[in-house]
Amino acid sequence: MWIVPLLLLVPNIGLTITEHLYNGWEKAANLLLPLGVYCFLASCWKRVGITTLLSLPLMILCAFQIVLLFLYGESIIAIDMFLNVATTNYNEATELLSNLTPAILTVCTIYLPPLVAGIVVSIRHEFVDASRRRVLRMVAAATYAAGMIAAVGAYRSNPDYSISRKLFPVNVVANIHSAIVRAEQSSHYPATSENFRFGSRSTRPDSIAEVYVMVIGETSRAGNWQLNGHSRSTNPKLCKRLGVVNFSRTLSESNTTHKSVPLMMSHLNSKEFGDSIYRSKGIIDAFNEAGFTTAWISNQKHNGSFIDFFGQQADSVVYLSDDNMSHFDGDTTDELKRFLASNPHRKVFVAIHTYGSHFNYRERYPDGFDHFHPDNASEARAANRQELMNAYDNSILYTDAVLDSIIGVLADTGRPAALVYTSDHGEDIFDDCRGRFLHASPHPTYYQIHVPMIAWTSESFAEMEPEAVFMLDRHSASDVSSSLSVFHTLVGLAGIATPRYNAKADLSSNLYTAPERIYLNDYNEAVALGQSGLRNIDISILDSAGISKGIM
Ligand SMILES: [Zn+2]
Incomplete structure (x- = not known):
């Protein structure tokens, strides 16, 4: 119950260190708001094993983000990266993956043990009692409130600040959405470009x-x-x-x-x-x-x-x-x-x-x-x-x-x-x-x-x-x-x-x-x-x- 929110926060901690374009308010919001939400979600159900397993999609995003921090030393997963995955041939992708072994081993070490523990705990029908979940919920509320204050500070200090660009994993989900929209627009290219003319002629x-x-x-x-x-x-x-x-x-x-x-x-x-x-x-x-x-x-x-x-x-x-x-x-x-x-x-x-x-x-x-x-x-x-x-x-x-x-x-x-x-x-x-x-x-x-x-x-x-x-x-x-x-x-x-x-x-x-x-x-x-x-x-x-x- 306590460990999963902290493990999900690993990419946010990494980004706090790597992102030179984030100011202090933005970094604080990027840490506190997600932590507050993760703690709240972890405290919602007594079946902690199921909660852990439900966090699998988030863990995948976190793992992908950590691998990219290893690779580039900065930045969230970009829209272009999702499109590159779709437009790069299979051999190239596997060539690259084989060179990312240390990064992949690291994310496996972080996220596989809690998933295995989640399965074991689920099979054993173990659960967390209400009083312990109440404590976590109070921590969640305090962290979230501090995160909201940081977000207000971020908006005030930088008029261009937006959660969809500078708060992980919201920004990555927004980027996935943008990649899908662009791929969709590309698929209609033959129709949308049909009437385009250069009006060109040779002068020779x-x-x-x-x-x-x-x-x-x-x-x-x-x-x-x-x-x-x-x-x-x-x-x-x-x-x-x-x-x-x-x-x-x-x-x-x-x-x-x-x-x-x-x-x-x-x-x-x-x-x-x-x-x-x-x-x-x-x-x-x-x-x-x-x-x-x-x-x-x-x-x-x-x-x-x-x-x-x-x-x-x-x-x-x-x-x-x-x-x-x-x-x-x-x-x-x-x-x-x-x-x-x-x-x-x-x-x-x-x-x-x-x-x-x-x-x-x-x-x-x-x-x-x-x-x-x-x-x-x-x-x-x-x-x-x-x-x-x-x-x-x-x-x-x-x-x-x-x-x-x-x-x-x-x-x-x-x-x-x-x-x-x-x-x-x-x-x-x-x-x-x-x-x-x-x-x-x-x-x-x-x-x-x-x-x-x-x-x-x-x-x-x-x-x-x-x-x-x-x-x-x-x-x-x-x-x-x-x-x-x-x-x-x-x-x-x-x-x-x-x-x-x-x-x-x-x-x-x-x-x-x-x-x-x-x-x-x-x-x-x-x-x-x-x-x-x-x-x-x-x-x-x-x-x-x-x-x-x-x-x-
Ligand atoms: Zn190229």
Whole structure:
């Protein structure tokens, strides 16, 4: 009767320690109100075993929350996490779980004994007498009253305070509800977007067989690219490739695949995303309307998210994984070659979704790219950081080769061609004292948002549009938002006119303007990046990379 309320409070105690955005009143409310309610519920029935067993759903939420605190060191279970579970393939989820063994053992140690005790006590028909329950009820009333005072203090001290955001487990239940609502809205996407039109057209003659390629990277960190100053030779090919422009000050406005990729593929900015994505189409459709023949080549699995919806708007849709084999990203190059060969005289647009550097890193590159070793440790432990980093750098080395080979295919056609590459987000790899790993946490870190971005143009494109190539080069040292600029830069390079085009976001335009630094948070709100949960340690790294302008 006494132990279960205290065990249910473990995540609240953890959050009190980890949440730097909670003030003292908010922390007190997050401890006292739930404790008061748990104590009251525990005192309601004399059959204490049944009460314990009825608390199982709460224990599951608590266990999930504790595992996430182990993983990220902060934050409640986000809406995006529930959606990620639904949109991440099975293998990935199990890969991750096997690396969370210590966290899972901890929650089992906390919550299995009371459940077993609950079963035993229930079978024995044991119960707690009324006088002991009365004492607990008095403790519950006092704790709840103190919690209400703290909640009033929280509302008064912070006008933005809300229980549905800062009180566990109410906030997690609210997030589950929001995830269900968003999944429901997504399921109606074909109907809600049916009437959307870009109104786009090509401004160049049909006789010009142009080629534009968008390559979407996965979990690539700008800091691990030699082009951005990494001390290791991870971009030996791109460093030598003529026509490549590197944008070293690029930040993504989301750290989660299922939001970052649609942001890149859509004309919407982060402020419009939450409301308008369900009624919009993607970049492939902008090119379709302008008379291009389009292709979507993916080395990721179908996941039922906007990435699929936008990809499937192409004339040719290829998911390499449909053959149930695992593929390296280099296999997308063969598909690209085939598609270009079958459309030799048409304008074409191809979007390639790679698997890049997604964990488990060692599985993302073939033998022969294990340049940095040892690279075999796959267990997510800080002690393995060097090996994980070796494998990670090998995956970047492979990305370098894949991009160079795609560029080679485009150059060999002799057609006017341009390519834009960026990654959806980066990743933490036990980089600092926080000991964080992976991405998609409710609050981003520097490592999750600083992404590589390059553009490449062919010689014949440069002859056709010298001004655009000059402008790309001129903006290489500018602040860039990948989420905002990929769509508009590709549309601009392709000479497509559409009312949805924004020249200020087009890196090949003389009107390009450095973006406002914003971040699309878990509630689909575009907040100032400085308010996204970045810590001082992140800001100082951004500062040393020269990217802190406009963040605070
Ligand atoms: Zn991703």
